[in-house]
Every structure is written in C-alpha cells, then in structure tokens.
Amino acid sequence: MARARSTEETRRGEIVDAALRLILKNGFHNTTLDQVAVQAKVSKGLVSYYFPKKDELFLAVLQLMIERLRSDLESAYRAHLPARERLRLNFRNLFDNGKRTRQYYTVLIDFLGQALRERAVQGYTEVIYETVLTYVEWTITDGIRSGEFQEVDAHKVACMVVGMMEGLVLQWLFSRDSVELGDAYAMCERLVDDLLTIPPTNGSAAVQVGDAAPSDTVVSAAAR
Amino acid sequence: MARARSTEETRRGEIVDAALRLILKNGFHNTTLDQVAVQAKVSKGLVSYYFPKKDELFLAVLQLMIERLRSDLESAYRAHLPARERLRLNFRNLFDNGKRTRQYYTVLIDFLGQALRERAVQGYTEVIYETVLTYVEWTITDGIRSGEFQEVDAHKVACMVVGMMEGLVLQWLFSRDSVELGDAYAMCERLVDDLLTIPPTNGSAAVQVGDAAPSDTVVSAAAR
DNA sequence: TTCTTCTCTGAACGGTCGGTCAGTCTGAAG
DNA sequence: CTTCAGACTGACCGACCGTTCAGAGAAGAA
Numbered sequence: 001m002a003r004a005r006s007t008e009e010t011r012r013g014e015i016v017d018a019a020l021r022l023i024l025k026n027g028f029h030n031t032t033l034d035q036v037a038v039q040a041k042v043s044k045g046l047v048s049y050y051f052p053k054k055d056e057l058f059l060a061v062l063q064l065m066i067e068r069l070r071s072d073l074e075s076a077y078r079a080h081l082p083a084r085e086r087l088r089l090n091f092r093n094l095f096d097n098g099k100r101t102r103q104y105y106t107v108l109i110d111f112l113g114q115a116l117r118e119r120a121v122q123g124y125t126e127v128i129y130e131t132v133l134t135y136v137e138w139t140i141t142d143g144i145r146s147g148e149f150q151e152v153d154a155h156k157v158a159c160m161v162v163g164m165m166e167g168l169v170l171q172w173l174f175s176r177d178s179v180e181l182g183d184a185y186a187m188c189e190r191l192v193d194d195l196l197t198i199p200p201t202n203g204s205a206a207v208q209v210g211d212a213a214p215s216d217t218v219v220s221a222a223a224r
Numbered sequence: 225m226a227r228a229r230s231t232e233e234t235r236r237g238e239i240v241d242a243a244l245r246l247i248l249k250n251g252f253h254n255t256t257l258d259q260v261a262v263q264a265k266v267s268k269g270l271v272s273y274y275f276p277k278k279d280e281l282f283l284a285v286l287q288l289m290i291e292r293l294r295s296d297l298e299s300a301y302r303a304h305l306p307a308r309e310r311l312r313l314n315f316r317n318l319f320d321n322g323k324r325t326r327q328y329y330t331v332l333i334d335f336l337g338q339a340l341r342e343r344a345v346q347g348y349t350e351v352i353y354e355t356v357l358t359y360v361e362w363t364i365t366d367g368i369r370s371g372e373f374q375e376v377d378a379h380k381v382a383c384m385v386v387g388m389m390e391g392l393v394l395q396w397l398f399s400r401d402s403v404e405l406g407d408a409y410a411m412c413e414r415l416v417d418d419l420l421t422i423p424p425t426n427g428s429a430a431v432q433v434g435d436a437a438p439s440d441t442v443v444s445a446a447a448r
Numbered sequence: 449t450t451c452t453t454c455t456c457t458g459a460a461c462g463g464t465c466g467g468t469c470a471g472t473c474t475g476a477a478g
Numbered sequence: 479c480t481t482c483a484g485a486c487t488g489a490c491c492g493a494c495c496g497t498t499c500a501g502a503g504a505a506g507a508a
Binding site for chain 1: 414
C-alpha cells in the first residue's frame with residue numbers, strides 16, 4: 001500500500017529536511033538512510049529513489065544550508081542602514097542566538113571535514129566562505145564610498161573581520177570557559193572600530209590602513 | 225609465528241603513529257582498524273589488544289597531537305626573545321609551513337566534529353583551545369609587565385589574536401582564492417600592532433578602545 | 449474500464465568493519 | 479631443561495548499512 005503521492009519537489013524537501021535535522025543531532029557519519037526514512041516518515045526505498053547515492057542527499061543538505069546562509073546575508077546587506085549598522089547586523093546574526101549558531105557550525109564542521117578529502121564537497125565549502133567574505137567586503141566598500149569608513153583594502157579587512165568572527169565562534173564552541181558570545185560580539189565591534197571607523201574629527205592626518213607587507217601596516221589611530 | 229616482541233610502550237607508539245598518518249590521509253571515519261594494522265605492520269588482533277575499543281585508539285591519537293602542539297607552544301614561549309617576537313614565532317609556526325598547518329587542521333577538524341557530540345572528545349578539544357589561549361595570554365602578560373605592550377586585558381586580546389589566527393587559517397584552507405598564508409601572517413601582525421604595541425611616543429592622550437557593553441574590557445593603555 | 453506512468457514500499461542482498469577468540473610463539477624465571 | 483606470562487596472529491562472527499528490486503498502489507489518459 002503506497003501512501004498518498006505528492007509532488008517530487010515536496011518529497012525531496014521533506015527528505016532533505018529530515019536529513020538536516022538528523023545530521024544536526026548525530027553528525028554526518030552517524031546518520032543512516034534508515035533514520036532519514038523514519039524521520040521523514042517515508043520508506044527507506046524512497047530515499048534512495050530520490051537520492052540514488054547517499055552523497056547526493058548530503059550535498060542537497062549542504063546546498064540548503066548555503067541557501068539559508070546566503071539569504072541571511074543578503075537581507076542584512078539590503079537593509080537600509082549605514083554600513084556600520086549592517087556589519088553589526090552580521091555580528092548579531094552570529095552572536096545573538098547561541099543555539100542557532102551552534103547548530104550551524106555543528107553541521108558546517110562536519111562538511112568541512114569532508115571537504116578536505118572529497119572533491120565533490122570542496123566546491124560547496126568554497127562557496128560558503130566566498131559568500132560570507134563577499135557580502136562583508138561589499139558592505140565595507142559601501143561604507144568607504146559613503147565616507148563612513150576609512151579608505152582601506154576592503155578585501156583584506158573583510159578577511160580579518162570574518163576571520164575573527166569565525167575564530168571566536170570556534171573558541172566559544174569548544175572552550176566555553178574562554179569566551180562568551182557577548183564578549184565575542186564586543187571584540188568584533190572593536191575590531192571594526194579600529195580598522196574602519198574614522199577617528200573623531202580632529203585636525204589629525206588621515207590614517208592609511210590597508211596592507212602592504214608588514215611594513216606600514218596598522219597605524220593605530222593616535223587620537224590627536 | 226609471532227613476530228619479535230617489543231615493549232608495550234613501543235608498540236603502542238607505533239600503532240598510534242600509524243593511526244595518525246592514516247587519519248591525516250583519509251579522515252577519522254574512513255580509517256579502519258585493518259588499515260591501521262597494515263600501516264603499523266602488525267596484526268589486526270594486536271591493535272585491539274592494545275586498544276580494545278576503536279575510540280581509545282583515536283583518543284590516543286588526539287593526545288599525541290595535543291602533546292606536540294603544547295611542546296611547540298612551550299618552546300616558543302621559552303625562547304629568550306621579546307614578547308613581540310615570541311608572538312611572531314607563533315604566527316610563523318602557523319603560517320610558514322602550509323603543508324604542516326593543513327595536516328594539523330585536517331585532523332583537528334575531524335575531532336572537533338566528534339567533540340560536538342561525544343562527551344569523551346569534548347575534554348580534549350577544550351584542552352587544545354585552552355592551551356593555545358593560555359600561552360598567548362602569558363606572552364601578552366609578559367609583554368605588558370616588561371613595558372613592551374600597552375596595558376590591556378590580556379585574556380581578551382589573546383582571544384582576539386587566536387581567533388583571527390584560526391579564522392584566517394580556515395579561510396585559507398577552504399577558499400584558497402581569498403587568502404594566502406603570507407597575507408594571513410601580515411594581518412595577524414597588524415592586529416597585534418594595533419592592539420598591543422605602544423604608539424610612537426607623542427604627547428598624545430589616552431585612547432579608549434573597546435567599548436561599553438561588558439564595561440571594563442580592553443582599555444588600551446594611556447601611553448603617557 | 450483498462451492501460452500507462454510514476455510514486456512508493458519493504459524485504460533482501462552483499463560488502464564492510466569492529467571486535468572476539470583459540471591458539472602460537474618468545475623470552476625470562478625457576 | 480620446563481614452565482609460565484603475555485605479546486602476537488589471523489580466521490571468524492555478527493551487526494550494520496547502502497543499495498537493489500519486484501511489485502503494489504494511485505492518478506491521469508484513452
């Protein structure tokens with residue numbers, strides 16, 4: 001007795017959702033097709049029907065995550081706010097909701113582990129990093145154009161900001177005693193202030209931030 | 225025909241080494257006891273003889289990694305150099321040898337994935353993060369004591385520095401186009417200059433960095 | 449109704465892998 | 479020498495899991 005039919009789209013979505021929920025709980029490798037079938041309230045055979053190889057199913061899960069991430073970043077980027085506020089929005093997305101962040105990174109780390117060995121996954125994780133970096137870089141560029149930020153190398157600063165964001169999340173995830181999310185948020189804020197914010201109007205000289213080798217580097221804004 | 229005997233210590237070491245090499249290549253989950261046995265030139269039974277459960281073997285591998293990490297950090301910390309140079313040493317350890325760093329993180333990420341779900345691994349990853357943070361924090365504290373650095377909250381700055389280090393490594397690992405190790409190195413250098421180095425002697429006023437939120441936080445030193 | 453097409457089922461298969469075990473070999477002690 | 483402890487072997491077992499497959503049920507077309 002076959003159950004009520006439904007569109008291919010719907011079924012695929014249900015199965016991917018189920019898989020995501022299980023990966024969240026048990027990890028990539030400990031999630032079996034049996035479990036996915038049960039969670040999706042579907043027969044084991046149907047899972048294979050839509051996703052002939054287990055890998056295909058998990059790539060679909062990864063794609064779902066990427067899409068959600070991109071949409072989050074997009075809506076922060078599109079907000080009608082000063083660049084500084086939009087960066088803050090990104091920080092909040094990451095640091096305000098511990099449970100959500102934990103879940104996201106739980107899955108992400110699983111896939112990163114895969115990516116280091118399997119070609120198929122590599123492309124996807126690249127997209128993840130490039131997506132995040134791109135949106136942050138755009139926001140910074142906007143801020144520079146509007147005169148809100150100093151004239152810096154937007155790409156490099158984006159790397160630094162994103163780097164610290166992720167680095168701090170990892171510390172929080174794996175050594176709760178060391179960092180709390182609130183602290184992490186404050187640290188990122190501070191980094192942005194240091195690197196981007198134009199120092200309070202003085203007659204002081206412009207501060208060239210940016211890059212080059214380690215020579216010029218960071219001239220911390222000597223207030224006055 | 226049993227092979228030449230050897231001390232328990234030696235054998236265990238050989239097996240753990242073999243396991244580490246395989247995990248490096250194939251990952252935690254794709255490494256079987258058979259493979260370990262072959263790589264260690266030992267029978268499958270002997271692997272189980274020394275490590276009755278597969279988990280025990282892999283925890284031993286993790287412990288080996290931690291010990292190596294700690295010893296690296298220790299020797300950088302013990303170097304007779306100014307604090308600033310010792311931090312630089314840490315950066316070089318991470319960014320100068322791409323292959324080594326790649327290998328280290330390949331295994332680390334595997335274990336981090338485990339840690340999010342299995343209690344047994346959690347303790348170990350905590351040690352990893354706390355070890356790194358501690359050595360960096362000590363170095364910073366030394367620098368402050370010696371008057372080399374500004375008077376900052378050593379713990380918070382350590383978190384920021386380590387955070388950026390790891391964050392940049394991840395970007396390099398998973399999106400090679402975005403960051404190169406040389407750039408990453410320069411960025412960390414720059415962060416340290418910004419946060420710690422005492423600005424060139426001016427009669428300038430104190431610079432209030434950090435922010436309100438967690439109140440005290442990082443108060444960059446009033447460099448007289 | 450009958451036919452066709454596509455969704456869906458669940459038993460079964462085959463391969464893999466962690467763990468076991470009966471027994472062998474070695475070196476040292478007595 | 480004999481004895482004994484314990485290092486060591488490799489065949490084997492049982493569980494698990496991805497994948498296959500023959501066929502059932504449902505919906506639309508004719």
